[in-house]
Amino acid sequence: AQSVTQLDSQVPVFEEAPVELRCNYSSSVSVYLFWYVQYPNQGLQLLLKYLSGSTLVESINGFEAEFNKSQTSFHLRKPSVHISDTAEYFCAVSDFSTGFQKLVFGTGTRLLVSP
Amino acid sequence: GAGVSQSPSNKVTEKGKDVELRCDPISGHTALYWYRQSLGQGLEFLIYFQGNSAPDKSGLPSDRFSAERTGGSVSTLTIQRTQQEDSAVYLCASSLGGGDNQPQHFGDGTRLSIL
Numbered sequence: 001a002q003s004v005t006q007l008d009s010q011v012p013v014f015e016e017a018p019v020e021l022r023c024n025y026s027s028s029v030s031v032y033l034f035w036y037v038q039y040p041n042q043g044l045q046l047l048l049k050y051l052s053g054s055t056l057v058e059s060i061n062g063f064e065a066e067f068n069k070s071q072t073s074f075h076l077r078k079p080s081v082h083i084s085d086t087a088e089y090f091c092a093v094s095d096f097s098t099g100f101q102k103l104v105f106g107t108g109t110r111l112l113v114s115p
Numbered sequence: 116g117a118g119v120s121q122s123p124s125n126k127v128t129e130k131g132k133d134v135e136l137r138c139d140p141i142s143g144h145t146a147l148y149w150y151r152q153s154l155g156q157g158l159e160f161l162i163y164f165q166g167n168s169a170p171d172k173s174g175l176p177s178d179r180f181s182a183e184r185t186g187g188s189v190s191t192l193t194i195q196r197t198q199q200e201d202s203a204v205y206l207c208a209s210s211l212g213g214g215d216n217q218p219q220h221f222g223d224g225t226r227l228s229i230l
Contacts, residue, residue, distance in 0.1 A: 036221075041223065042223050043119070043206055043208075043221030043222050043223045043224055044206070044208075044221040045221070046218045046219070046220075049218070051216060090158065092158075098171065098173075099213070100146070100163055100165060100171065100213030100214075101146075101210070101213055101214065101217065101219065102160055102163065102171075103148075103150075103158075103160060103219070104160070105157060105158035105159075106157070107157045108157065108158075
């Protein structure tokens with residue numbers, strides 16, 4: 001069975017500082033990896049995804065994540081955060097063994113950006 | 116355009132009552148998912164619908180939970196004889212298909228509280 005581990009439940013950081021949110025997965029087959037962001041009282045929004053090809057994927061708002069197969073990781077990074085990046089971030093994995101995009105989520109990391 | 120719409124946004128009910136949660140997916144999306152987000156369990160997959168095919172119910176936690184999707188569009192998640200552990204945010208998502216390159220679009224959820 002697949003699983004996703006997000007070791008940090010909360011990450012406090014100052015505005016304009018860099019940040020890394022860690023994600024490790026466990027699966028015996030090839031997987032697809034996703035990062036979702038959730039703002040208060042809202043649903044999840046897809047931030048970025050890795051399906052195949054280049055191991056470095058980027059979002060439109062400056063986040064990037066790198067797929068590392070040997071370390072089974074998909075850490076999310078941003079070189080300079082804004083106050084508006086304060087939200088909860090979820091890493092998810094899917095292997096399509098079920099025939100559809102069945103997402104298994106990590107427990108989430110709350111990013112707190114302060115001035 | 117309109118996103119995934121869920122109603123009600125909040126529902127408070129007494130233990131033992133039945134509840135119905137509604138999801139209106141994005142027009143044209145053939146795939147529909149239900150997830151549950153709770154403090155103790157994080158984000159869990161519940162059920163998946165694809166077109167007129169039989170749904171994948173592998174995530175439903177008990178036989179008190181059921182869901183249907185009428186006409187390949189609107190979906191209703193029903194919880195019978197609610198228990199306090201059913202308190203959670205129920206999220207619905209839809210996508211153009213169930214395939215790997217189709218992102219899931221989430222609604223804002225229904226926050227269910229069982230007294």
